[in-house]
Amino acid sequence: MMQAHEEPEPMNDKPASAPNALRRFLDGDVWHSFCNSPVAMLAALIAFVCIFCALFADLVAPHNPFDLASLELMDSRLPPSWMEGGSRNYLLGTDDQGRDLLSALMYGARISLFVGLASVLLSMLIGVSLGLLAGFVGGKVDAFIMRICDVMLSFPSILVALLIDGVGRAIFPNAHDSLAFMVLILAISLTGWVQYARTVRGSTMVERNKEYVQAARVIGVSKGRIMARHVLPNVLGPVLVLATIQVAAAIITEATLSFLGVGVPPTSPSLGTLIRVGNDFLFSGEWWITIWPGTMLVLIALSVNLLGDWLRDALNPRLR
Amino acid sequence: MTTSLLEVRNLRVEFPTRHGNLLALDDISFEIAPGEILGVVGESGAGKSLTGAAIIGLLDPPGRIAAGEILLEGRRIDNLPYEQMRLIRGRQIGAIFQDPLTSLNPLYTVGRQLIETITTHLPLNQTQARKRAIELLEQTGIPAAAARIDQFPHQFSGGMRQRVVIALALAGNPKLIVADEPTTALDVSIQAQIIALLKSICKEQGAAVMLITHDMGVIAETCDRVAVLYAGRVAEIGPVHSVIHRPAHPYTVGLMGAIPALDQEVERLLQIDGAMPRLNSIPSGCAFNPRCSQAFDRCRSERPELTSAGGTTAACWLHANQPGQEP
Amino acid sequence: MSEILVEVKDLAKVFDVSAPWLNRVVERKSRQFVHAVDGISFTIERGKTLALVGESGCGKSTVARLLVGLYEPTRGTVSFEGADIAQTLKAGASQTLRRRMQMIFQDPYASLNPRWKVLDIVAEPLREHGLFPDPLQLKARVDELLRSVGMSAVDCDKFPHQFSGGQRQRISIARALATEPEFLVCDEPTSALDVSVQAQVLNIMKDLQRARGLTYLFISHNLAVVRHVADQVGVMYLGRLVELADKAELFTNPRHPYTRMLLDAIPDIHMSGRARTPVQGEVPNPLEPPGGCSFHPRCPQALPRCTTERPQMREFKGVRVACHAIEPQAIEQ
Numbered sequence: 001m002m003q004a005h006e007e008p009e010p011m012n013d014k015p016a017s018a019p020n021a022l023r024r025f026l027d028g029d030v031w032h033s034f035c036n037s038p039v040a041m042l043a044a045l046i047a048f049v050c051i052f053c054a055l056f057a058d059l060v061a062p063h064n065p066f067d068l069a070s071l072e073l074m075d076s077r078l079p080p081s082w083m084e085g086g087s088r089n090y091l092l093g094t095d096d097q098g099r100d101l102l103s104a105l106m107y108g109a110r111i112s113l114f115v116g117l118a119s120v121l122l123s124m125l126i127g128v129s130l131g132l133l134a135g136f137v138g139g140k141v142d143a144f145i146m147r148i149c150d151v152m153l154s155f156p157s158i159l160v161a162l163l164i165d166g167v168g169r170a171i172f173p174n175a176h177d178s179l180a181f182m183v184l185i186l187a188i189s190l191t192g193w194v195q196y197a198r199t200v201r202g203s204t205m206v207e208r209n210k211e212y213v214q215a216a217r218v219i220g221v222s223k224g225r226i227m228a229r230h231v232l233p234n235v236l237g238p239v240l241v242l243a244t245i246q247v248a249a250a251i252i253t254e255a256t257l258s259f260l261g262v263g264v265p266p267t268s269p270s271l272g273t274l275i276r277v278g279n280d281f282l283f284s285g286e287w288w289i290t291i292w293p294g295t296m297l298v299l300i301a302l303s304v305n306l307l308g309d310w311l312r313d314a315l316n317p318r319l320r
Numbered sequence: 321m322t323t324s325l326l327e328v329r330n331l332r333v334e335f336p337t338r339h340g341n342l343l344a345l346d347d348i349s350f351e352i353a354p355g356e357i358l359g360v361v362g363e364s365g366a367g368k369s370l371t372g373a374a375i376i377g378l379l380d381p382p383g384r385i386a387a388g389e390i391l392l393e394g395r396r397i398d399n400l401p402y403e404q405m406r407l408i409r410g411r412q413i414g415a416i417f418q419d420p421l422t423s424l425n426p427l428y429t430v431g432r433q434l435i436e437t438i439t440t441h442l443p444l445n446q447t448q449a450r451k452r453a454i455e456l457l458e459q460t461g462i463p464a465a466a467a468r469i470d471q472f473p474h475q476f477s478g479g480m481r482q483r484v485v486i487a488l489a490l491a492g493n494p495k496l497i498v499a500d501e502p503t504t505a506l507d508v509s510i511q512a513q514i515i516a517l518l519k520s521i522c523k524e525q526g527a528a529v530m531l532i533t534h535d536m537g538v539i540a541e542t543c544d545r546v547a548v549l550y551a552g553r554v555a556e557i558g559p560v561h562s563v564i565h566r567p568a569h570p571y572t573v574g575l576m577g578a579i580p581a582l583d584q585e586v587e588r589l590l591q592i593d594g595a596m597p598r599l600n601s602i603p604s605g606c607a608f609n610p611r612c613s614q615a616f617d618r619c620r621s622e623r624p625e626l627t628s629a630g631g632t633t634a635a636c637w638l639h640a641n642q643p644g645q646e647p
Numbered sequence: 648m649s650e651i652l653v654e655v656k657d658l659a660k661v662f663d664v665s666a667p668w669l670n671r672v673v674e675r676k677s678r679q680f681v682h683a684v685d686g687i688s689f690t691i692e693r694g695k696t697l698a699l700v701g702e703s704g705c706g707k708s709t710v711a712r713l714l715v716g717l718y719e720p721t722r723g724t725v726s727f728e729g730a731d732i733a734q735t736l737k738a739g740a741s742q743t744l745r746r747r748m749q750m751i752f753q754d755p756y757a758s759l760n761p762r763w764k765v766l767d768i769v770a771e772p773l774r775e776h777g778l779f780p781d782p783l784q785l786k787a788r789v790d791e792l793l794r795s796v797g798m799s800a801v802d803c804d805k806f807p808h809q810f811s812g813g814q815r816q817r818i819s820i821a822r823a824l825a826t827e828p829e830f831l832v833c834d835e836p837t838s839a840l841d842v843s844v845q846a847q848v849l850n851i852m853k854d855l856q857r858a859r860g861l862t863y864l865f866i867s868h869n870l871a872v873v874r875h876v877a878d879q880v881g882v883m884y885l886g887r888l889v890e891l892a893d894k895a896e897l898f899t900n901p902r903h904p905y906t907r908m909l910l911d912a913i914p915d916i917h918m919s920g921r922a923r924t925p926v927q928g929e930v931p932n933p934l935e936p937p938g939g940c941s942f943h944p945r946c947p948q949a950l951p952r953c954t955t956e957r958p959q960m961r962e963f964k965g966v967r968v969a970c971h972a973i974e975p976q977a978i979e980q
Contacts, residue, residue, distance in 0.1 A: 032338060211758035215822070218715050219772045220745035233762040363841035364812075479929050507702035508868060510929055512912035534841065537871075537914030564916065578846035580875040582898070582913055588853070589846035589875065595811050596841075 033314040043306035050300050054109040061103035062091070066267075071098040077281070080288050093288040095277060101288065104274055105296050111270035112297070115185055116251035120243055122189035123250075127196025128232075128239060134197065135204025136227050142201070149194045157191035158256060164190060165262050177265045184263055188253050192246055196239060203235035237315050244308035248301040255297055271297045323394070324351040325528050326375070326496055331388035331398075333367070333374055333552075335599075342599040344370050344383065346552045349626070354495065357522065357529040359539035359560065362549035365596050368532045371549070372498045374398070375530070376415050377405040392496070411441040414489030414527070418501035420481035423488075424473040430457075430484050431469035434491055441492035456487040459524075461517060479510035486518065490525060497522060500532045515542055536579055540564055548572050551597055551607035553623075558632025568629035569636045570612045606637065614638060652830060652862050653691040653714070658723035660684040660709055664934070681933050683709040685886035686723070688960070691879075693829070696856065696863040698877035698894075700870055700909070704933050705883040707866045708753075711834040714864060715750045716741075727830065746776055749823040753835035755815035759807040765818055766803035769793065772825040792821040796851055813844030820851065824859075832864045837872060849876060870913055874898055882906045885933060885941040887957075892966040902968045904946045940971065948972040 025031055034040050053060050064070060076098040079086045086093060092101040134145040152160070168183030207213060208231065216226050251271075257263035258272030259279075266273065271293045278290025333345035345367045352358045362368045373379050375390055377397070390398040397408060409415070417423050425433060434453035438444060444452065450469070457465035460483040473481055482502065489497055502518065503511040519542050522529050531543060539546050540560060547557040548569065556569040567573045577590025594611040597603060603610055609619040618637050629639030665671060665678040684706045691697045699707045712718045714725055716736050725732050727744065735744045749772075752758040759768055769789045779785040790800040796817040807815055816836060823831055833852070837845040853876065855861060867873050873880055874894065881891040882905065890903040901907045928945040931937060937944050943953040950971055958969040 211752040211754055212760040214712075214717055215750065215752065215758055215819075216771065217717060218745065218748075218750045219775050220742055221771070221775050230760055230763075234760070363843060477929050507930060508870075509702060509908060509912045512914070515914065535914065536842070537916045540916045541914040575842060578843045579916060580846075580849075580869075580871040581917060582871050582874060582910070582915070583917060585874065588850050591846045591850055592843045593847070595813060595844065 030311075030314045034310070037310055039306055040310035043303040043310070046299055047303040047307060050109055050296070050303070051113065053106045054113050057103070057106035057110050061100075061106045062089075063100040063103045065099035065104040065107060073098050077286050077289075079286070092292050093286075095274075095289045096281065101292050104269070105271070105292055108269055108271045108274050108293060109296055109300065111264055111268050112251050112254055112272070112300070115181070115188070115254045115264065115270065116247050119185045119188035119192065119250045119254075120246050122185060123192040123246065124196055124239065124243055126189065127193035128200050128236075130193070131197035131200030132204055132227050132232065132235070135201040136208055136223065136231065138205075145197065146201070149197055152191070152194050157253060160191045161187040161253060161257055162260075162262060163187075165257065169262075177267060180265045184254065184257065187257075188250050191253070192250060195242055195246065199238050199242060200235050203238065204231055207231045207234050238312075241308055241312040241315060244311055245305055248304040248308070251297070251304075252301055323354075325354045325356075325393060326352040326530070327389075327391040327394075328371075328375070329389045329391070331371070331374060331390065332386040333370055333379065333383055334386040335383045337382075339600060343386075343602070344552050344599060345374070346602075348388070348549075348552070348554055350547050350554065350557055352496065352528050352530060355523070355526050355528055356545065357519070357531060357543045359543035359546035360530060360532045360549060361534065361536060361539055361546055363534060363596055365551070365598070366549040367552040368534075368549050369500055370552075372415075372500045372530065372532050376409060376413055376498055378415075407441075410437060410494070411492040412494050412496065414492065414494035414497045416482075416485050416489045416497060416499040416502045418504055420478060420485050420505070421473075423485045424481060426473050429470050429472055430476070434469070434484075434488060437488055437491040453487075453491070456491060457484070459521060460484070460487045460490075461513075462487075478506055479513060482506060482510075482514055483517065486514075486521065490521065490527070493525065494527055497527050497529045498532070499529060501534070502531070503538060504533065504535070511538070518542065536564070536575070548575070551602055552599070553607055554626060554635060555608065556629075556632055556634040556636075557626065558634075562631030566631055568632050568634040568639055569608075570614055570638070571608050572634075574611075606635070650693045651690045652693040652728060653864070654724075654726040654729075655690070655710075655714070656688050656724050656726070658684055658687045658710070658713060658725060659721050660706075660713055660718055661721045679934055682886050682936070683933070684713065687883075687886075687888045688723075689881055689888065689891055691830075691862055691864060693862050694856070694860045695878040696865055696876055697879045697881060698865040698867060698873040699881045699883055700867055700873050701883035702868060702909075702930055704885065704930050706886040707883050708834055709886075710883075711750070711832045711864065711866050715748055715832050716744075717750075742776060746772075746826040747828050748830040748832070749826070749828040751816075751819050751823050751831060751833045751836045753838055755812045755819065755839060756807075758819050759815055761807055763806075764803065765793075765805055765807070768807070768818065769803075769822045769825060772822065776826060778826065788825070789821075792825055793818075795824070795855070796821045797847070811844070812840050813847060816840060816844075816848050817851065820848075820855075824855070827859075828861075830862045830864070832866075834866045835868070836865075838867065838869065845872070852876065870898075870909060882909065885930070885936050887941065887969065888960065888967075889942065889970065890966070890968050891960070896966055902963070902966060902973055903970050904948050904972070905942050908945075940969075946972075 075087070075090065075094050076096050078090055078094045080093045081088055081091050090100045094100055095104065130145050134142040164187035165183060172179055213226060213230055216230055254263055254270060255272030255275065258270050259276045261276065263272055264270045274293035275290050278293065281289050329349050331345055331348040332343065335342040335344055348371060350358070360368045360371060370379070370383070374385055379385065385398050389396055392408070392412060397405065400408070424430070431450065431453055434456065435446065435449045438449040438452055439446070454465045454469055457469060462468055462480060462483055473484070476484060499518065503514050506514060515538055518529065531539070533539060543560045545558060546560050546563050548555045548563065548571065550571050556563060556567065556572045563572060564576060567576055574590060574592035578592065580589060592611055597607060605620045605622055606624050609615040612619065624635045624637050624640060626633045626635045627640050629636065660683050662681045662683055663678065664681050666676055670676065671678070687710065689697065699710060701707050709718065713720055716732055719733060727748065732744060735741060766786065766789055769792055770785055773779050773785060773788060779788050786803070789803060793800060793802055798814065798817055798821070810818065837848050840848060849872065856863060865873065865876055877894050879891065880894050880897045882889050882903065884905050890897065890901070890906045897906065901910055931941070931944065939955045940953040940958050943949040946953065952971050956971070958971050960967045960969045
């Protein structure tokens with residue numbers, strides 16, 4: 001007769017000792033679904049290439065477009081290298097100042113990604129905290145936070161960003177660049193946090209009634225600790241998906257603001273700035289100055305969005 | 321051989337997953353005679369709901385019938401195309417599921433759902449169908465049926481809803497009803513009412529019932545015969561009285577001993593150590609052998625067939641050597 | 648050992664389930680309340696088990712949560728060793744009380760945090776109360792707890808989803824016992840488990856009670872299980888206690904018509920051919936309970952008095968019953 005303890009079998013044929021986190025991830029359904037989805041893998045590849053170029057622009061870019069000394073006005077407005085008049089030196093052509101577009105793309109992508117990621121992180125911080133608070137505490141706090149969400153959602157996000165940006169500039173008229181960045185990041189994140197708050201609030205309300213939370217209360221754990229240590233890990237799943245998709249939205253918002261001239265400072269052009277600059281030359285036939293930054297923006301946004309879509313389906317237990 | 325209404329022969333149901341083929345039902349065979357109530361009992365994971373789903377033809381993909389046959393009145397129904405099976409479902413086989421809340425469409429009145437089922441399967445016009453629907457509701461004990469027929473499911477209580485579901489199942493005059501845990505979600509007092517109703521109305525209409533449940537008490541009250549499932553196989557099958565009072569298979573013995581009884585008191589309940597094996601790690605030989613106190617070598621290597629063992633038929637090597645082995 | 652450990656006096660809990668204020672104003676609805684628990688009194692002796700049975704909506708789960716302080720009573724008191732727990736919990740001396748009473752829940756799948764390892768789950772009460780600050784001693788204590796419920800030390804590093812329902816319930820029991828409590832509230836601990844697993848868990852609970860002198864409040868809807876574990880049984884209906892008696896007395900000689908009905912309704916596995924009275928009706932909507940005795944619409948012995956006057960709990964030969972129809976006879980059956 002077996003002793004009362006029974007050795008439960010893990011789903012794969014690994015020995016009974018608990019596998020470490022990496023092992024678990026590689027064996028899990030998420031990784032498997034990734035390997036089986038050509039779209040996800042392609043999107044991941046494109047995103048990886050873009051991010052790599054952006055991160056290591058210093059090493060990868062053939063020229064430094066912001067080094068004024070290295071610019072040659074003679075080389076301005078050159079078409080891409082495969083067209084007539086183009087030069088091998090400047091693969092994708094140059095803009096009106098002689099800056100190599102390929103390099104400008106990489107540096108610009110770096111700025112765009114930085115602003116995008118930073119604003120998403122800030123949004124997440126604000127949104128998840130408020131959502132947790134609203135869902136867990138309930139009552140008047142919940143009602144108050146949700147009304148703020150409703151108000152924020154009734155404003156178009158660009159207008160909110162413009163407003164905050166404008167106010168920031170008015171308060172600090174001679175601000176140096178890093179302050180301008182911070183205002184921009186703040187503006188974008190204040191338009192995006194509502195999504196996180198609502199999602200997290202819904203999940204928190206579900207988890208709050210589960211018995212493991214009640215068990216923690218019976219043990220005497222404080223509400224704050226329950227929120228942080230018990231509920232938070234269980235509501236982060238949808239937040240991850242949302243964040244991935246929001247990165248694309250944030251980058252596009254930043255590009256829009258920069259296109260309108262109220263985004264990043266002109267000394268650190270992002271993709272949006274490049275598009276704006278190039279727009280002026282579109283009708284004189286020098287299409288490449290605006291099209292390449294535009295294409296890069298679309299590629300980044302699209303690949304990140306596709307990854308987010310895949311992640312949402314992979315994490316959805318019902319679709320597995 | 322008596323003509324059986326439903327015959328299941330060597331049924332195998334598989335779930336192909338990326339970890340391999342999971343065999344959920346392994347060589348299940350049993351019969352139901354016309355008008356008989358067969359109980360299918362087992363613990364979670366034994367495969368009893370899957371058996372019901374396979375018979376009705378509602379196996380969730382990727383699950384599929386890998387082998388075996390299901391015959392209704394001598395004709396195979398497991399390999400029918402969707403359209404033909406749809407006609408059988410409701411007309412020949414009725415179904416009752418566990419949760420009355422989700423079995424009824426909340427957006428349609430009860431009458432509309434009943435009439436739709438009736439007109440699909442029987443050659444009646446709308447007026448006749450409505451009359452029959454009211455009759456059915458009255459038969460299942462719903463008071464003021466003529467008025468309540470136009471109400472929505474949420475206006476009925478849990479027990480009443482389950483009565484409506486029974487009425488729906490019987491609407492097409494089926495010969496077989498598959499009831500999957502019909503009383504589990506209900507209170508004890510309502511449970512008793514529904515069991516009594518099921519029994520009486522099926523005897524009245526001459527319908528056979530396959531009652532799937534984990535509750536042995538319900539089986540004792542309602543069924544004529546009972547099949548005990550373990551890890552996707554039939555462990556024991558026989559008349560209800562014999563299986564409960566003189567079980568032959570050690571699992572059934574353990575199961576009976578583990579159930580606390582109302583009329584006697586024991587200091588410690590009989591406990592079968594361990595748990596039912598998961599689908600991907602079913603032991604070789606007899607699936608119950610690691611937990612069986614009477615297992616010997618043959619049990620670990622060879623899977624036993626169903627053989628006669630006293631008043632019942634059990635798949636156990638302990639009884640295989642009895643004289644008169646053939647089932 | 649007839650020291651009273653837990654005493655409940657006239658306990659009541661009312662939930663406000665009214666529609667939001669705006670809806671109420673616009674639709675002219677009145678406020679709605681559910682009297683989930685409506686004036687309950689009982690005592691539990693140290694080392695014994697009191698079982699509360701009833702069907703859905705009777706309020707037994709609410710009583711369980713009131714007893715561990717998850718809800719605050721609207722009225723009445725819960726006393727642990729003579730001290731009102733509501734006061735103790737508010738006054739900030741809650742930690743000592745929380746160590747001495749714990750709870751086991753019904754759903755083995757929701758009562759363990761799916762993202763935590765078993766070690767952290769079982770160690771949480773120990774960490775929260777600052778017992779065993781040394782990690783090695785903590786691990787040793789967790790191992791000991793797991794062994795005491797029939798699991799093993801290697802289970803510490805695993806996650807709940809790797810275990811079956813019965814094993815998870817055992818982990819819950821191990822967690823509940825971590826701080827060596829004296830009083831355990833068990834809210835339908837075996838209702839979600841298979842019969843054979845239920846037998847294992849019930850045996851473990853009985854063994855632990857004997858070994859450590861635990862006191863249990865056992866909530867269940869299954870009278871057969873209750874018969875197996877309880878010393879005293881209380882029957883609840885729509886928030887009120889209708890009968891409270893020693894187990895043997897309740898099962899051999901049920902007084903209240905509802906108790907009789909419940910016992911009759913249970914499917915008879917051994918088919919001893921009891922005569923059964925047919926059961927009528929269903930549990931009414933808790934938002935609109937019947938006046939007087941809430942059971943009167945279904946009661947075969949209802950008197951006119953039952954529709955208007957709520958029966959009080961009266962004691963007859965050690966059995967407490969709340970029923971008008973029974974009072975006149977002195978139950979000399």
